[in-house]
Amino acid sequence: MFTIVLTLFVIVLYIYLIMVRRSIVVFAKRSIIPSAIGLCLGAVFLFFGLTAPQTLNDKLQDIMTSCLLFSFMLDCRGLADGKIINNSFDNRGVYYSELEKVVLSVKNQEIRMNYFRNGRRGPLLIFKMPLETMLAFLSDRVAKDLDIDIIIED
Incomplete structure (x- = not known):
């Protein structure tokens, strides 16, 4: 059995x-x-x-x-069309409408993304992509009045 x-x-x-x-x-x-x-x-x-x-x-x-x-x-995490998936077993995810602030830290071609929801910081997500592509992706999905801070490190 x-x-x-x-x-x-x-x-x-x-x-x-x-x-x-x-x-x-x-x-x-x-x-x-x-x-x-x-x-x-x-x-x-x-x-x-x-x-x-x-x-x-x-x-x-x-x-x-x-x-x-x-x-x-097969475990993965990343950005879906309507939400941020922090791990594969997070069936709800974090919807873009719940975000209060997004902070992008850029170093070389690596983007470290932090987001804030309900006054708390979410887990750090690291992406290997150009900043322009990330901003284009986020601009279509997040609220127009959402603060996106960009920190460029050398």
Whole structure:
């Protein structure tokens, strides 16, 4: 029974992660560490699941566990058409209409974006794109009276 529930969970998880990934228009840079850990541990579970003498149920559980760990490679965040997605499991996101202020810090071709909502700062998002492209994207989506501060570092 556990194997069936685990398999259904993995299927639903991958469908959800793919849907979130498709909704993002501008992807933020992400840390490579969670993906590397998920890939390594997933490969270990998959290797032992396929090579160790086990029952079919145990092999399927190991394969589904490795698929859960491989799902860290699909994790993403960024800017969607109507909201900011901070992580793949944030199904609501932060709508552009809720923003009070956006701060863009530019260094070389990297943009660090902070936003403020309800008097609190949101998580830092890092983008590899020109400033003009980012401003064009934000100008179409945020409120006209929203403060956008730009800090250019050398």
